[in-house]
Amino acid sequence: MTRRLVQCFSRINGPQTLGRGLGFWIPFAFVLLLAFAFPMFSDDYTTGNVAYFFTWLFMAAGLCLMWGYGGTLSFGQTAFFGIGGYTYGVLTINFGADNGMTLYALAASIIFGAIMAGLLGYFLFYGRINGVFLGIVTLAVSILLERFMAQTAGPQWHIGEARLNGFNGMNGMPALTIPWPGGDIVLLAGLGFYYVVLCLLLFVYFGIRILVNSRFGNVLVAIRENPLRAEMLGYDVRKFQLGAFVIGSALASLSGVLYTCWGQYITPSSMSLTSAALPIVWVAIGGRSDITASLVGALLTLIVFQTLTVNGAQYALIIMGVLLLVNVLTAPEGLVLQLFRVRLKIRRRN
Amino acid sequence: MSLLQTVKLNKSFGGLHVTDDVNLTIETGEIHCLIGPNGAGKSTLFRLLLGEYAPSSGNILYQGEEITRLKPFQRVQRGISVKFQVPGIFKGLTVRQNLEIALQSRLKSKELQEEAQRLRAFLQLDGSAEERAGNLSHGQQQWLEIGMAMSLKPRLLLLDEPTAGMSPEETHMTGEMIMELNKSGISVLAVEHDMDFVRQVAHRVTVLHFGKIFAQGTIDEIMASEEVAQIYLGEPAYA
Numbered sequence: 001m002t003r004r005l006v007q008c009f010s011r012i013n014g015p016q017t018l019g020r021g022l023g024f025w026i027p028f029a030f031v032l033l034l035a036f037a038f039p040m041f042s043d044d045y046t047t048g049n050v051a052y053f054f055t056w057l058f059m060a061a062g063l064c065l066m067w068g069y070g071g072t073l074s075f076g077q078t079a080f081f082g083i084g085g086y087t088y089g090v091l092t093i094n095f096g097a098d099n100g101m102t103l104y105a106l107a108a109s110i111i112f113g114a115i116m117a118g119l120l121g122y123f124l125f126y127g128r129i130n131g132v133f134l135g136i137v138t139l140a141v142s143i144l145l146e147r148f149m150a151q152t153a154g155p156q157w158h159i160g161e162a163r164l165n166g167f168n169g170m171n172g173m174p175a176l177t178i179p180w181p182g183g184d185i186v187l188l189a190g191l192g193f194y195y196v197v198l199c200l201l202l203f204v205y206f207g208i209r210i211l212v213n214s215r216f217g218n219v220l221v222a223i224r225e226n227p228l229r230a231e232m233l234g235y236d237v238r239k240f241q242l243g244a245f246v247i248g249s250a251l252a253s254l255s256g257v258l259y260t261c262w263g264q265y266i267t268p269s270s271m272s273l274t275s276a277a278l279p280i281v282w283v284a285i286g287g288r289s290d291i292t293a294s295l296v297g298a299l300l301t302l303i304v305f306q307t308l309t310v311n312g313a314q315y316a317l318i319i320m321g322v323l324l325l326v327n328v329l330t331a332p333e334g335l336v337l338q339l340f341r342v343r344l345k346i347r348r349r350n
Numbered sequence: 351m352s353l354l355q356t357v358k359l360n361k362s363f364g365g366l367h368v369t370d371d372v373n374l375t376i377e378t379g380e381i382h383c384l385i386g387p388n389g390a391g392k393s394t395l396f397r398l399l400l401g402e403y404a405p406s407s408g409n410i411l412y413q414g415e416e417i418t419r420l421k422p423f424q425r426v427q428r429g430i431s432v433k434f435q436v437p438g439i440f441k442g443l444t445v446r447q448n449l450e451i452a453l454q455s456r457l458k459s460k461e462l463q464e465e466a467q468r469l470r471a472f473l474q475l476d477g478s479a480e481e482r483a484g485n486l487s488h489g490q491q492q493w494l495e496i497g498m499a500m501s502l503k504p505r506l507l508l509l510d511e512p513t514a515g516m517s518p519e520e521t522h523m524t525g526e527m528i529m530e531l532n533k534s535g536i537s538v539l540a541v542e543h544d545m546d547f548v549r550q551v552a553h554r555v556t557v558l559h560f561g562k563i564f565a566q567g568t569i570d571e572i573m574a575s576e577e578v579a580q581i582y583l584g585e586p587a588y589a
Contacts, residue, residue: 007459015447215454222451225440229495232400232438233452234426234502 012206014213016069016221018290018340023347035198044190048262051194053302054201055258056282060298061204061291062251063279068288069212070244071224072130076120076138077252078276079145080113084253085266086149086164087112089173093162097174097184106176106257113253114246121245125238130227142276149268169267176261187261197258204251208291211247220244274317278305281324287334297336351414353378353506353537354399354430359408361394361561368394369405370561376506381528381538383548385572386558387581392541395558396510399539400432401425412506431504435511435541437491439498441484445475448483448494452501465501472527473497489520493527500531507531509540513547525550549573557581 013020019028039047059077066072091105120141124134153166164170176187176196187193211217219240222230231237260266269275279298286297301323308316331338354376361369368391376382386392397403399410401422410418417425426432440448449466457465470476473493478486483494492512499507512528513521521544528551532538542548548555548569555572557565559581565572572578 015444218447218451218454221443221447222440225442226438229434229438229440229498230451231421231423232426232432232434233498234423234455236421236423 008210011210011213014209014217016212016217017209017292018337018344019292032202036195039191039194047194048190049306051190051197052259052262053299053306054194054197055255055262056279056302057201057255057295057298058204058258059252059255059279060282060286060294061208062248062255063283064288064291064294065208065212065220065251066244066248067280068283068290068294069217069224070220070241071227072241072245073135073280074138074245074248075135075276075280076141076249077279078271079138079142080117080249080252081256081259081275082142082145082149082266082268082271083116084109084113084256085260085270086170086256087253088257088260089170089266090159090162092173093170094160097177097186098179100177100179102174102177102261106254106261109257110250110253113256114250117246117249118242121242121249125241125245128238139273139276142271143273146268146271146273149271167268169265169269171265173260173264175264193262200254200258204254205291205295212291216240216243278320281320283334284324285327285335287337287340289333290337290340293334293337293340297334300336352376352411353413354539355411356395356399357409357411359395359398359410360406361391361398361403362406368561369398372408372558372561372563374556374563376537376539377554378505378537379532379535380553381532381540381551383552383555383569384539384541384558385543385545385548385555386564389560390558391561392558393510394561396508396541399430399508426502426504429502429505430508431499431502431506432508433492433495433499433510433512435514437488437495439483439491439495441482443483444480445470445483445486445494446479448498449501452498456501456503469497469501488515489517489524492516492520492524496524496527496531500536504536507536507538509538509542511542512540513542513544518546521547522550 019025038050059081063074063077066074087109088105091108092102095101095105124137129137149164150167152164153168155163157164157166162170176193178185178187185192187196212220219230219235222233222235223237223240227237256266256270259270282298282301283294285301286295287293305316305320308319312319327335352375356372356374359369359372360367372395384392384395394403398405401420405418409416412425412428412430415428417428440451446466449469450462453462453465470479473496475490475494475497478490483491486494496512509528513524516524525547528538528540540551552569555567555569556563557572557578564581565575565578
């Protein structure tokens with residue numbers, strides 16, 4: 001048992017992930033320390049804002065797994081983001097927040113997102129729909145969900161007590177609430193929520209590092225490199241692609257739930273064409289084929305995007321587009337990944 | 351019982367009959383070469399055996415088991431392995447990773463490392479473990495792919511033009527490699543153009559022409575056949 005655990009953790013440093021030595025882990029520990037200390041020298045608004053950035057990173061991690069490692073480009077991340085958010089809203093509005101209900105709702109929303117992804121993925125992968133067609137179908141699903149939810153404005157559109165509210169979206173759902181002796185802890189978009197999301201993010205980050213360096217991850221990378229050869233090594237390619245798709249989509253659902261908890265609202269525009277494209281921009285800019293590069297890239301891009309939105313209003317999306325073009329032309333593997341590699345080369349030369 | 355047998359195998363694309371009632375048998379322990387002029391249907395037959403194409407009619411039996419409707423990965427799991435004409439390797443990964451991914455389906459950590467090292471030595475890729483597979487020479491890429499196919503410990507190895515693009519020296523070395531594999535108990539079916547290679551390795555040869563089996567026999571019998579020379583070489587037989 002202990003040997004298995006040690007073997008499992010040794011995979012954190014496997015060949016599919018950059019950053020294996022002390023040169024990586026010491027700065028990593030420093031950044032982590034900084035992240036944990038951040039609320040101490042920051043106001044509530046900024047802490048909540050950073051927590052908001054973190055909520056999106058799960059979706060980026062999921063896309064990195066399925067696209068960067070598995071070679072499956074999905075535009076459907078925001079569909080599962082929306083499914084997660086709306087499911088959490090419907091469950092918590094109907095059943096309240098007492099007795100840890102919000103935690104059950106969080107788990108149920110992720111599971112529901114994963115089941116939906118399993119169904120969609122089954123027809124896609126077992127129907128041998130790959131490449132650009134998979135992108136088109138997943139984009140269509142996102143837009144379909146957005147259009148559907150946008151027309152649910154009438155009072156007839158409700159699930160139990162929960163009104164879907166059309167384009168204005170659903171609101172009024174309770175924040176994450178942890179049952180505690182002497183009074184429940186309500187994790188509003190501040191300090192508590194920040195730490196919960198940070199811990200979840202760490203858990204997902206290490207989980208993905210272990211996963212991509214496992215046998216499953218090796219096969220996933222093999223499929224990205226050459227699916228026919230992977231099949232001719234006796235692997236059922238469809239099963240592995242479906243597995244990555246379900247995990248990636250479940251992470252998008254987690255993003256959706258956390259976002260909904262953070263703002264206590266969810267709208268159909270979170271599944272729109274623009275929203276569907278953004279995760280691809282975040283992951284591509286960082287470097288899709290490595291989880292660390294993807295997450296760092298996504299976080300930086302989110303910060304830049306928000307700054308642009310606040311200061312430049314309507315030009316933010318155009319600048320993001322230009323950024324993506326520049327990135328693709330100058331560092332097609334991703335800017336952060338490129339920087340990692342340059343640093344590695346310099347160290348080797350020295 | 352033959353290791354692999356096709357029974358009245360047919361494949362048509364629209365009105366084009368590419369594989370025509372082919373009854374081919376591969377016996378255990380043999381190196382069988384499939385030759386024929388361009389357009390003879392060799393590649394189609396190869397893909398039918400792999401499971402990439404579904405036959406229009408007919409059956410494929412492997413060790414007596416019907417495998418006609420099995421998916422390619424299911425055929426591989428039963429002991430059929432393949433090497434493609436264009437090197438089917440993972441070019442973005444290192445030589446070590448290529449072999450480890452191939453080996454991980456049947457071996458665990460320590461045995462896997464030992465077997466990977468043994469294979470690298472056999473493939474003369476000992477010094478290239480951390481090299482990206484895409485940076486290897488064409489011949490080395492072909493050998494790496496043979497190594498990956500061998501990693502599965504197959505009973506039958508299907509080779510599609512294993513010496514395509516190789517120098518005469520590399521071709522000869524590949525031939526020796528394949529004969530050594532055969533000695534270890536692996537039967538081989540190779541689609542090949544290079545007659546020197548066929549002469550070097552083949553126990554039996556099948557000639558395909560217009561999708562049909564035109565002739566079968568030892569390499570000497572095939573080379574002595576005037577009809578084969580006419581359709582395949584376009585000239586009278588030579589001794």
